[in-house]
Structure formats: C-alpha cells, structure tokens
Amino acid sequence: MxxxxxxxxxxxxxxxxxxxxxxxxxxxxxxxxxxxxxxxxxxxxxxxxxxxxxxxxxxxxxxxxxxxxxxxxxxxxxxxxxxxxxxxxxxxxxxxxxxxxxxxxxxxxxxxxxxxxxxxxxxxFAAGTAPWVAEQAERGGWFLARAHWLGSLFADGSTSAYAASPWRRQKGGLWDVGPHLLSVLLPVLGEVTGVDAVAGPGDTTHLLLRHASGAGATVTLSLSAPPEAAHAGLELFGERGRAVMPSWADxxxxxxxxxxxxxxxxxxxxxxxxDVRFGLRLTEILATAESRLAPAAP
The missing domain is CATH 3.40.50.720 (NAD(P)-binding Rossmann-like Domain)
Known part of the structure; x- marks a missing residue:
C-alpha cells in the first residue's frame, strides 16, 4: 500500500x-x-x-x-x-x-x-507534556489545578507573526490558548460540569471550572500580557502532593x-x-465561558 x-x-x-x-x-x-x-x-x-x-x-x-x-x-x-x-x-x-x-x-x-x-x-502531542498528561490522568486523586497561559501577542511593540490575526484579535486568549489548557485538564480531572468566567485587563479571561471528579480548576488566559510576564504553566494538587507540567518545545x-x-x-x-468530538466539547466549554463573561471590576 x-x-x-x-x-x-x-x-x-x-x-x-x-x-x-x-x-x-x-x-x-x-x-x-x-x-x-x-x-x-x-x-x-x-x-x-x-x-x-x-x-x-x-x-x-x-x-x-x-x-x-x-x-x-x-x-x-x-x-x-x-x-x-x-x-x-x-x-x-x-x-x-x-x-x-x-x-x-x-x-x-x-x-x-x-x-x-x-x-x-x-x-x-508534545514530547515534553504528552506522557506527563497520561501519567497524571492515571494517578488520579487530584483536588485542585491552577493553570495560566499568558501570551504577549497584543502587547505594545509585539513583532509576533500572529499578532495581526483577525480572529485572534476578535476572540482573544480564551479561544486561542484556552483549548490547550482545557485539553490537559479534561483527561486529568474529568468532564467539566460547571463554568464561571470574568474578564481581566485587555483580552484576559479568568475561568473557574468544576470537574466531574470533584476537583476545581482556575485558569487565566491572555494574549495581552506584558512581554516580561509571558509564561504558561499548569500545577496539580492532590493526594500525592503537587505536580508541575513540564515545559515543551518543537x-x-x-x-x-x-x-x-x-x-x-x-x-x-x-x-x-x-478527536473532533473532543474538539466539539472544547468549543462547548469555551462558548459557555464566553457567554458568562462578566466585566472586570473597576
């Protein structure tokens, strides 16, 4: 063949x-x-x-x-x-x-x-993170997750090739980098059963998630963080202590x-x-979060 x-x-x-x-x-x-x-x-x-x-x-x-x-x-x-x-x-x-x-x-x-x-x-799929995700899902017993993805695409002086992307400008970090972190949280903590959201500076979105396992997760997503603050990470807390997602590249x-x-x-x-059914579920969660966004307090 x-x-x-x-x-x-x-x-x-x-x-x-x-x-x-x-x-x-x-x-x-x-x-x-x-x-x-x-x-x-x-x-x-x-x-x-x-x-x-x-x-x-x-x-x-x-x-x-x-x-x-x-x-x-x-x-x-x-x-x-x-x-x-x-x-x-x-x-x-x-x-x-x-x-x-x-x-x-x-x-x-x-x-x-x-x-x-x-x-x-x-x-x-990244070599640095895919095995870690599978391992934490297998271990279970997680109580809390804290995750953030702070990009600086929209920061002053950005030279990123993606900064001019119309759909990213319209939909922001919630839709651009949100799927990445959700793709880790769902297999590790279980189905999302509740979503709350609040807007932060620029396109920043803060999510509070409830999962079928009983665990909770806080997630912050942004494409407008200062370049000095740009960072992505995810931590888990549970019966065996704390686990930090490794870095990835390539x-x-x-x-x-x-x-x-x-x-x-x-x-x-x-x-x-x-697969695409998982992709559909990510869209459902993000659409719910978007619908519940409340403006940040002055």
Missing amino acids: SKPRIGLLGTGPWAGRTHAPALAAHPGVTFSGVWGRRPEAAAELAAAHSTRAYEDVDALFAASDAVALALPPDVQAPLAARAAAAGCHLLLDKPVATTVAGAREVAGAAAGAGVSSVVFCTLR AVASFGAAVDALLTAVRTGEPHPC
Missing part, C-alpha cells in the same frame, strides 16, 4: 512554520499539496516543500487521503466538513470552530463519512506526533481521545 497522502489547507505563519515542514519531513506520508485562500501564497509554500499548489480545494481533496488544516477556526469548520464528505480524514487545528453549531457540523460530517480525526492541541515534532496519531486511528479504526 502506498503512503497515505495528506494535503494542507492554509498558508499562514502556523502552516508555514509547523504544518508544511512536518508533513514534508514525515517518512510515513506523502505531502500531496497545498491549498490557500491566496493562490500565490499556496504556490510559494508548495514550492518550498516540493509539492503541488491547488487552486481548487476539491481537487486537493480528491488527491488526498487526509487533510491537515491551518486556517482560522470559522474558515476551517465548513472546509473540514466538506473534506470529510469527500472522504478525507481530518487533522484539525484548535479550536475546531468558535461556535457550537460550527464544531457540531464538523463532528457530524466526520461521523457521517466514517473518517478519522485528530485535533492538534499541542500539549497532548512544534514541528509535536505536529508529526499528531500525524502519527491520525494514521494510527485510520489504521485501527479506534478513535483518538483528542
């Missing part, structure tokens, strides 16, 4: 820095091509990685067994549903969508077509691990824990 063919939808910084290099370097797949909303950018990215640019997204679907998506979430969702209907397995970015209806459409399309899916929540290798996870799901028919 020939190597599975995986196409890429998206040509922005995340696609160029992570998805395309990982697909081109992966020994188990054929990088079948690139489609983007800007054909000239697709042509440039495809040429850099010795693959083909497509101006017709349906033609890329036809030439691929699976597609990876690196697009704004509410652009991603309808295209992912369309790809699933064409028989392509899905390697999605987080969040799957910023509306429950959008995420539900993708999940329904994947189920209806019988395709496999993985949502690339980095902490679930997004390309992490994405390669997500590709491996999708290939395994396709081969075995066993859904991955971080």
Whole structure:
C-alpha cells in the first residue's frame, strides 16, 4: 500500500512554520499539496516543500487521503466538513470552530463519512507534556489545578507573526490558548460540569471550572500580557502532593506526533481521545465561558 497522502489547507505563519515542514519531513506520508485562500501564497509554500499548489480545494481533496488544516477556526469548520464528505480524514487545528453549531457540523460530517480525526492541541502531542498528561490522568486523586497561559501577542511593540490575526484579535486568549489548557485538564480531572468566567485587563479571561471528579480548576488566559510576564504553566494538587507540567518545545515534532496519531486511528479504526468530538466539547466549554463573561471590576 502506498503512503497515505495528506494535503494542507492554509498558508499562514502556523502552516508555514509547523504544518508544511512536518508533513514534508514525515517518512510515513506523502505531502500531496497545498491549498490557500491566496493562490500565490499556496504556490510559494508548495514550492518550498516540493509539492503541488491547488487552486481548487476539491481537487486537493480528491488527491488526498487526509487533510491537515491551518486556517482560522470559522474558515476551517465548513472546509473540514466538506473534506470529510469527500472522504478525507481530518487533522484539525484548535479550536475546531468558535461556535457550537460550527464544531457540531464538523463532528457530524466526520461521523457521517466514517473518517478519522485528530485535533492538534499541542500539549497532548508534545514530547515534553504528552506522557506527563497520561501519567497524571492515571494517578488520579487530584483536588485542585491552577493553570495560566499568558501570551504577549497584543502587547505594545509585539513583532509576533500572529499578532495581526483577525480572529485572534476578535476572540482573544480564551479561544486561542484556552483549548490547550482545557485539553490537559479534561483527561486529568474529568468532564467539566460547571463554568464561571470574568474578564481581566485587555483580552484576559479568568475561568473557574468544576470537574466531574470533584476537583476545581482556575485558569487565566491572555494574549495581552506584558512581554516580561509571558509564561504558561499548569500545577496539580492532590493526594500525592503537587505536580508541575513540564515545559515543551518543537512544534514541528509535536505536529508529526499528531500525524502519527491520525494514521494510527485510520489504521485501527479506534478513535483518538483528542478527536473532533473532543474538539466539539472544547468549543462547548469555551462558548459557555464566553457567554458568562462578566466585566472586570473597576
């Protein structure tokens, strides 16, 4: 059997820095091509990685067994549903969508077509954090989690390639980095059964979560922290004391691990824990938090 063919939808910084290099370097797949909303950018990215640019997204679907998506979430969702209907397995970015209806459409399309899916929540695939998450979920007995992701994309003088992203400007850290921390908290502490939220400075959001295990979690999310304060971390407290999530790096290798996870799901028919249904649940939690946001006290 020939190597599975995986196409890429998206040509922005995340696609160029992570998805395309990982697909081109992966020994188990054929990088079948690139489609983007800007054909000239697709042509440039495809040429850099010795693959083909497509101006017709349906033609890329036809030439691929699976597609990876690196697009704004509410652009991603309808295209992912369309790809699933064409028989392509899905390697999605987080969040799957910023509306429950959008995420539900993708999940329904994947189920209806019988395709496999993985949502690339980095902490679930990074070599530094993935084993730690599995270990803490297995240990159990956790009472409390404290988590934060303080980015400085919107800080004065930011030179980040992601700072001009319209959807990040609109939706903020809640939707951009919130999925990462939730993707750790749910497998470790159990289903979220209650959500409260309050707004902080800039786009900052503070969450208070109740989990099915009885544990609680506090989460702070921001893309507008001062550069000197930029940091991400997660701590657990429980019967065995305290556990601190290790650091992680190398997004390309992490994405390669997500590709491996999708290939395994396709081969075995066993859904991955971080599949589109999990992505739908993340969107449901974030939408609830957004609906309950109260302004910060003056």
